[in-house]
Amino acid sequence: KILILDFGSQVTQLIARRVREAHVYCELHPYDMPLEAIKAFNPKGIILSGGPNSVYGSEYHADPALFELGVPVLGICYGMQFMAHHLGGAVEAGNQREFGYARVQTADSDLTRGLFDGEAGGLDVWMSHGDKVSKLPEGFAITGKTDSCPVAIMERADKRWYGIQFHPEVTHTKQGRALLNRFVLDICAAQPSWTMPNYIDEAVAKIREQVGGEQVVLGLSGGVDSSVAAALIHRAIGDQLTCVFVDHGLLRLNEGKKVMEMFARNLGVNVVHIDAADDFMSKLAGVSDPEQKRKIIGAEFVAVFQREAAKLHNAKWLAQGTIYPDVIESAGAKTNKAHAIKSHHNVGGLPETLNLKLLEPLRDLFKDEVRELGVALGLPREMVYRHPFPGPGLGVRILGEVKREYADLLRRADDIFIEELRRSTDDNGTSWYDLTSQAFAVFLPVKSVGVMGDGRTYDYVVALRAVVTSDFMTAHWAELPYALLGRVSNRIINEVRGINRVVYDVSGKPPATIEWE
């Protein structure tokens, strides 16, 4: 396995993704991981990530004793500067940032071996840095440079220390994947044994060992993570798992029915379906502030779940669909101080008062690995590749006060939109649902005038929102074909009595957010 030390770059997670794609297990830890912990981890190699800081005058230093562990080390961007700094070289503050595409002239070297297919000369890379290495540490050779960056690659092959100024983890660096593979598979000789079937066997064995003969309860939301967790745990312990599915009345059309069909009927999982719409609606009556709505829905969800879980007398474990990015986010808060714009409550973020032990079998997996696992466990592709759906559901897609009447209208409009997105494809045959990262309808409780047949209408407005994003932190509005938008609009206005106007949201994030509340 490979250890990645995170100095806070925006793209550190991508390094881990690339390593895992080479079927090598890796973990990401904060840059200041204690030496003892590094030794205990026993890595076959260490990768030092990029980061936004400067090596001089910052406290962002890893324990330099890691260079003496005898394992290969690859420093990327800031990681290389840190390496140079600690091994006796020098780093100079750049007065100019180099950002974007660059061509690195390189020779065949230990690190780049096999990359060129005989076509010696260059790598097309993606750069993002201000500082640069100005003096090599002892024993190092320069094996790559650009016009503005004299040390783009530096190596000390006898120690197996390598530094690269560009980012191999982003796809803009064409041979980036090959370069990381060269480091991980050849230089570190890490075993490519991280595959889904292996993972399932291991995970199943581990769950059985952890849980023994005890009972497990899981909050099923219908989302990807909790669904895959349920399928995996069910594979391991069968009827010892009971899922509680809390329907707050703010789910998509027929969601409850679909979840019950898939889990209870098809997979044979024990699922308790709680229809709590009345409770939620009465708690939300008269409330129009978005944050307050979120808090009410979150608190009520926990209350209902707790009540139901308490009825399962023997439950000793609470299972959750926590995935690796959630783990990294809470652990790495030191280097990444993300600003809380909205209070994102996760359905499943349940209290300690339940007195249950936590079972989190997806803690090591990235989102696309979770999806792969879901497919391997026999969940339908359509469910595993679903767009994300927020915990508070339609509660944050009905602007202002939530009413059952609004939710019913919105559900139907939303379903038409999604159906049409699934049905229409681009020139390559990919559906617009798959081409967008998230799409939904939003209910605007304002009325506008329309004309239908011979009559005047005075009805509500629905906004369509579709975005393309890789991380949901920033997003572009999706450039859906006009014909598709036209079809959706026609169908909603004709089929959903009570809505007579459909608009399309063309705001990016930032400055807008993806959800309207």
Ligand code: XMP
């Ligand atoms: P925003 O609106 O902040 O959304 O751009 C980014 C992503 O987060 C989802 N989201 C939520 N998820 N509880 C959740 O579980 C919430 O309260 C919540 N608010 C937004 C949103 O759907 C998008 O994918």
